[in-house]
Amino acid sequence: MNVVSRTFSHFRFVITLASVTWLSACANLPYYAQAVDGHLEVLRRAQPISTVIENPDTDQNLKNSLTKIVQLRKFASRELKLPDNRSYTSYANLERPFVVWNVFASPELSLQLKEWCFLKVGCVNYRGFFSQAKAERYAEELRNEGYDVHVGGVRAYSTLGWFSDPVLNTFISYSEINLARLIFHELAHQVVYVPGDTVFNESFATAVEQEGIKRWFAHNGTVLQQSALNARRERETIFTDLIFKHRKHLQDLLQSDLSEAEKRAGKARIFDELRTEFADLKTNDPELSLYDSWFSQPLNNALLATVSIYSQLVPAFQAILVQSDQDMNKFFDAVTKISKLPKEERNFVLQKATEDHRRWTMVER
Structure with a gap:
């Protein structure tokens, strides 16, 4: 999973009861x-996870993943003090690879993401659609x-606790670490959410996610898994440092x-320099190919600006x-x-x- 697309690409798309109330x-x-x-x-489409697991016709791989979700859900409430509610206690098969598609936009010569404002949740840096075709049409207009x-x-996506968010087929096949990250991240949004401050909300949830993974593997992981987790974090740091470096160059240019x-x-x-430097880094560490999918996309201001959100x-x-x-x-509380x-x-x-944090990091080094 990479730190930008999160592999599960779960950019926030929020719906609240207020949206229904004020539709007219x-x-x-x-x-x-x-x-x-x-x-x-x-x-x-959602049904209780227990019902899916007990169904003799349910695929064994799905049963195993849902059983892991149950364990992660309990750990989240017990060890991370995340909300103990019905979120992620049901399962829905949407029969498609994504639940929604989000559109991000930035002016050609600015890194400032366009904002869209919604009832109750404030302004966010994306506009979400349950139809890919509608998302692409809107993107073309922009x-x-x-x-x-x-x-x-x-x-x-998270409904911030307004609804009991189900586990979806769109991410159920993830590895243990990716399932943990998603569950911890999404539940964190139910703890604190600031309307109109996407960077605050996503950075907070990412911090909770990272702490949650560390504690999960400390309780349940092997030495090998701990080593793999540390290596993954090092690569994430390399990737984000690379993106932030070139984003700063671009920002200086545009200003x-x-x-x-x-x-x-x-x-x-x-x-071009960003792509070249990534290729050089990958030569020294082939495992950075984890980020090939990110670099396979057209690089533009909108894609680059999304990095800092998380x-x-x-x-x-x-x-x-x-x-x-x-x-x-x-x-x-803090x-x-x-x-x-x-x-x-x-x-x-x-x-x-x-x-x-920077001072502490420098001392540790």
């Missing part, structure tokens, strides 16, 4: 209608307006006084966890308090935590 007041009725219809179809656009298939033509030429050069503030939350003595309840601060003050606190 929405100017974009067709969009909300497809969202509600799509989610209700997911719920309609391209015609001059945006850099990325369409990502989504294997899981310069150069002409638009010069910026376009420089942008193309930076993307990673930008993770060091800050890791520092807060350390300051909370690794106690998940204290950690959640993050909840920070989430209620005005955005400028919230960002200041998180920046300070990020600096603390």
Whole structure:
């Protein structure tokens, strides 16, 4: 699983009961209608995991994966203090590879992702569709307006506790580590969610996910699995550092006084350099081919900008966890308090935590 697409590509697509309540007041009725219809179809297909496991006709591999989900779900509540509710206690086969498709857009000469605002959940940096065809049509409209656009298939999404989110066929075949990451990440969104702050929400959930995996394998993993986990984290760090490095180069270019033509030429050069450096890194570590699928996509501002959504503030939350003595309840209380601060003050606190994390990391090295 890579740190950007998360392998399971579970970019957030949120639906709330408020959306249903206020449908008649929405100017974009067709969009909300497809969202509600799509989610209700997911719920309609869901059945208790226990029922699926007890069914003699259920494939044994599916039974094994669902049994692992049950174990992960209990661990999440017991050891990580994540919500103990009915989320991920049912299973739905959607008979398709993705549950929704999210559209990301960024101006040609800016890394600022376009925002869409929704009832209750605030503004987010994507627009989700339960139909790939509708997502692609909308993406084409944005391209015609001059945006850099990325369409990502989504294997899981969170309703923030409004509904009991089911396990889906779109991710049930994942490895143990990927199932753990997904379950821990999605449940974290039910603990803290700040309307209109995608980076905060996703970075927080990623930090919980990473801590959860570490504790899961400490309790249940072998020495070999621990070694594999450490190697995977090292590769994720290499990948994110590479992306952030070139994203910074691109940001400096786009904020310069150069002409638009010069910026376009420089942008193309930076993307070429990114691909070249990745190829060089992969020569030294063939396992980095894990990220080939990411590089196989057209590189543009929208794709590059999505990286920071999941990673930008993770060091800050890791520092807060350390300051909370690794106690998940204290950690959640601290993050909840920070989430209620005005955005400028919230960002200041998180920046300070990020600096603390960097200092600790340098000392450890």
